[in-house]
Each structure stands twice: as C-alpha cells, then as structure tokens.
Amino acid sequence: xxxxxxxxxxxxxxxxxxxxxxxxxxxxxxxxxxxxxxxxxxxxxxxxxxxxxxxxxxxxxxxxxxxxxxxxxxxxxxxxxxxxxxxxxxxxxxxxxxxxxxxxxxxxxxxxxxxxxxxxxxxxxxxxxxxxxxxxxxxxxxxxxxxxxxxxxxxxxxxxxxxxxxxxxxxxxxxxxxxxxxxxxxxxxxxxxxxxxxxxxxxxxxxxxxxxxxxxxxxxxxxxxxxxxxxxxxxxxxxxxxxxxxxxxxxxxxxxxxxxxxxxxxxxxxxxxxxxxxxxxxxxxxxxxxxxxxxxxxxxxxxxxxxxxxxxxxxxxxxxxxxxxxxxxxxxxxxxxxxxxxxxxxxxxxxxxxxxxxxxxx
Numbered sequence: 001x002x003x004x005x006x007x008x009x010x011x012x013x014x015x016x017x018x019x020x021x022x023x024x025x026x027x028x029x030x031x032x033x034x035x036x037x038x039x040x041x042x043x044x045x046x047x048x049x050x051x052x053x054x055x056x057x058x059x060x061x062x063x064x065x066x067x068x069x070x071x072x073x074x075x076x077x078x079x080x081x082x083x084x085x086x087x088x089x090x091x092x093x094x095x096x097x098x099x100x101x102x103x104x105x106x107x108x109x110x111x112x113x114x115x116x117x118x119x120x121x122x123x124x125x126x127x128x129x130x131x132x133x134x135x136x137x138x139x140x141x142x143x144x145x146x147x148x149x150x151x152x153x154x155x156x157x158x159x160x161x162x163x164x165x166x167x168x169x170x171x172x173x174x175x176x177x178x179x180x181x182x183x184x185x186x187x188x189x190x191x192x193x194x195x196x197x198x199x200x201x202x203x204x205x206x207x208x209x210x211x212x213x214x215x216x217x218x219x220x221x222x223x224x225x226x227x228x229x230x231x232x233x234x235x236x237x238x239x240x241x242x243x244x245x246x247x248x249x250x251x252x253x254x255x256x257x258x259x260x261x262x263x264x265x266x267x268x269x270x271x272x273x274x275x276x277x278x279x280x281x282x283x284x285x286x287x288x289x290x291x292x293x294x295x296x297x298x299x300x301x302x303x304x305x306x307x308x309x310x311x312x313x314x315x316x317x318x319x320x321x322x323x324x325x326x327x328x329x330x331x332x333x334x335x336x337x338x339x340x341x342x343x344x345x346x347x348x349x350x351x352x353x354x355x356x357x358x359x360x361x362x
Contacts, residue, residue, distance in 0.1 A: 005034045005044060009051060009069060018065055024072045031076025041077055045070060091115065093136065096159040096166060102225035109221055116155035117170060119221035124190045124214060126167040126197050127231035131209035133163035140165055140201050140208075147200040148193065161228075164235070167197065168224065171217045190214050194247045202246070211235065213248040233257065240348050259345055266345035274342035277325040291318040292343045295330060 007030050012019055019027070034044050052066045091111055098108045099119075112119050126144075134140055136159060144167055145158040157168040171190065194214040201210045213234040215227035230250050237253045237260075238245065245252070259266045278285035294304035295315065305312045319330060328335040 002034065002037075002039050002043070002047060005030055005039060005047060005073075006051060009048060012069065013052060013065060016065070019068055024068065027069050027072045028076035028079075031073040031078075032080035034073075035077045035080035041074065044077060045074065048073065089136075092157060093159055096157065096161060096168075099168070099221060099224040100161055100166065100228045102222060104221040112221065115157065117157060117168070119224070120219060122171045122217045122219045123224070123227075124169050124171050124193070124217045125224065125227035125231055126169070126194055126215075127213045127228075127235060128165035128167065128197060128201060129163075129211045129213075129235050130201075130205075134160045134165045136160045138165070140204065143200050143204045144197050148197065151196060152193075162232075164232075166228070169193065190217060191247070191249050194249065198246050211238065211246055211248065213238070214250060216250050233260075237348070241344075242347075256344060256348060259341065259348055263348075266341075266348065269338075270342045270345040274326060274328070274338065275346070278322075280325065281321055288318045288322050289343050289346055291315055292322065292330070292339050293347075295319070296336065296340050296343075 007026060008023075009027075012023065031044070035041075048066070048070050092115065095108065095111045095115065098104065099112075109119055117123075128134070128140065128144060130140070138160065141158045141160065144165065145156045148156045148167065148169065152169065154170050159166055191214060194212045198210055198212045201208065201212075213231040215230045218224075218227055234248050234250055234253055237243075237256050238248055241253075241256065275285045275289065278288055281288065290308060291304060294307050295301060298304050298307055301312050301315045301319075305315045308315070322339075323329040328339055330336050330339065
C-alpha cells in the first residue's frame with residue numbers, strides 16, 4: 001500500500017554493498033515523506049523488514065545494509081515529525097500573541113480553526129501564576145494542557161505570556177448563557193476547570209506558589225483580549241490585596257474593580273476624607289488601617305487580634321482612636337462600608353497602604 005516508501009530498497013539489498021552517503025540521503029527523504037503522508041512509523045519499519053525477510057538471504061553484510069537503511073529512514077521520519085511539532089508550536093505561539101493583543105484577522109481565525117478552535121463559539125481563559133516567571137519551556141504548560149484535554153476531550157491552547165501561563169478552552173452555552181465547558185459527559189463549570197488546573201500544577205510542583213484566575217466565558221475571537229485583561233487584573237488585585245486564594249474566579253473581585261474605575265476618587269476617599277485625621281496618632285495610620293481590615297475581613301475583634309498578633313485590648317484601643325479622630329465607627333453600618341472602601345482603596349493604590357501613611361503624615 002505504501003510501496004513507494006521503499007524506494008530502491010530491494011535493488012540496494014541485492015547489490016550486497018553498503019549504501020553511499022547519497023543513497024542514505026534519499027532514504028532519509030523517503031522517511032520525511034512518509035511522515036508527511038501520515039504513515040505510522042511502526043508500519044514503515046515493518047514494510048522494510050518484511051521486504052528484506054521475503055526478498056534476500058540474511059547474510060552479515062545484508063543485515064548491516066538493512067540496519068543502515070532502516071536507521072536512516074527512521075531518522076528522517078523522526079526529523080520530519082520534530083519539524084512538524086515545531087511548526088505547530090510556532091503557530092500556537094503566533095495565535096496566542098495575536099488573540100491576546102486583540103489583533104484578529106481572517107488569518108487568525110483560520111489558524112485557530114486549523115488547531116481545532118472555533119472562536120465564534122464561547123470560550124474561557126485561565127491565567128496560571130507562580131512565584132517564578134513561567135515560559136513556554138516550563139513543564140507546567142504541558143501538565144495543564146494535557147490534564148485539561150484528558151478531562152474535557154476538547155482542544156486546549158496553552159502558552160506563556162508575560163510570565164503567566166495562558167490557557168484557552170472552548171465552552172458551550174447553558175440555557176443561552178455561556179457558562180459550561182463542552183465535555184462529553186458530565187458537564188463541568190469554568191470554576192471547576194480552574195480548580196482542576198490548580199490541582200494539576202500543585203500536584204506536579206507543590207512549592208511553586210500557584211494561583212489560577214479564570215475569566216467569564218465570552219464568544220468571539222476579539223473577546224479573548226478582554227478575557228486576558230480580566231484575568232491579569234484579577235491576579236494583580238489578588239497580589240495587592242494579599243489574597244491567599246489559590247483559585248480566583250473573575251466575579252470574586254468585581255467590587256474591587258469598581259474602586260479602580262475611579263482611582264483618583266478612591267485615593268481621595270482614603271487619603272483626604274477618611275484617614276487624614278490619623279496623622280496625629282503615634283505610629284501613623286497604618287496600624288489602624290490594618291486593624292479595620294482585619295476586623296472586617298476576619299469577623300470580629302478576637303479574630304483580628306489573632307491575625308495581627310496583638311491583644312484584643314489593642315484592637316479595641318485602635319478602634320476607639322479611629323472613632324475619636326474620624327468620627328466613624330465600625331458599629332455603624334454606613335461608617336463600616338465607608339471605612340472598608342477607604343481601607344481597600346489604600347491597599348489598591350500603587351504604593352499600597354504606605355501611600356495612606358505618607359499622605360496623612362504630610
């Protein structure tokens with residue numbers, strides 16, 4: 001069926017002399033052609049060996065000739081496969097760069113479809129971060145891509161970008177709302193896929209400090225860039241807020257995104273309208289700001305004292321000073337909301353809480 005792949009193999013065997021370098025180059029080209037034609041390597045090797053077994057006597061020289069030719073054909077086949085793999089990876093790399101940059105053309109969508117992605121359908125984006133910068137050579141990419149593909153049986157695009165591992169997955173609509181990943185059975189939500197991605201990398205390297213952010217599902221190739229900005233902002237917010245959560249769905253931090261929509265107003269709220277009177281406190285504003293956050297984040301004075309490594313009396317004293325100097329108390333719902341927003345604005349400012357300390361200390 002693939003007799004063309006033999007070339008002049010029978011003639012070279014009956015000549016009973018070892019092939020020249022030029023002859024071996026022809027067999028290497030035959031191996032590359034067989035790879036390009038999709039002939040399985042085992043079938044190709046069996047074709048050569050069965051031909052040798054049927055057609056010639058197995059003298060020592062003949063066996064050496066067979067070894068030379070089959071080794072060269074196999075090497076050509078493997079080289080072609082490696083070239084193909086590099087070409088596929090290059091296309092994946094180019095596709096990721098174009099999609100994340102929002103450079104969507106007919107060529108982009110064609111490349112995506114050639115790799116199995118129909119970007120007109122909804123998709124979700126995961127961004128995987130670690131304590132180190134991730135590159136295309138990092139084994140985490142293969143671990144996540146292969147693990148998610150085994151679970152979903154869907155094409156998974158994974159590549160490194162700006163020190164993060166970016167993972168693109170197709171999804172399907174659930175009742176008209178894109179929220180489910182297309183699995184054979186059963187379906188699994190995007191948050192569960194993020195959990196799985198985290199479990200895969202954590203199992204492979206438990207000490208890397210992994211964190212996984214997921215986007216909302218969106219249709220269309222142009223939406224990939226939107227999802228990319230969303231997951232990057234999610235990871236950036238988690239870093240500023242010192243959130244230890246290993247998995248971060250996009251909606252988890254939406255309230256904080258609202259503060260960032262008016263950064264000047266948020267900074268003014270923290271530095272001028274709420275915490276400015278704390279300049280008179282010994283030690284500055286930072287201990288009181290930290291106490292406000294600890295009480296609200298951890299559900300009470302006792303828990304806050306434990307987190308801050310201070311006594312409950314110290315927590316109460318700081319809250320009393322806060323009420324005396326700012327006229328705001330955590331006992332009042334409206335004040336509690338304002339204080340929390342101001343404290344969050346302090347953390348989300350470029351310099352973190354130090355900005356508030358510097359501002360009220362002027």
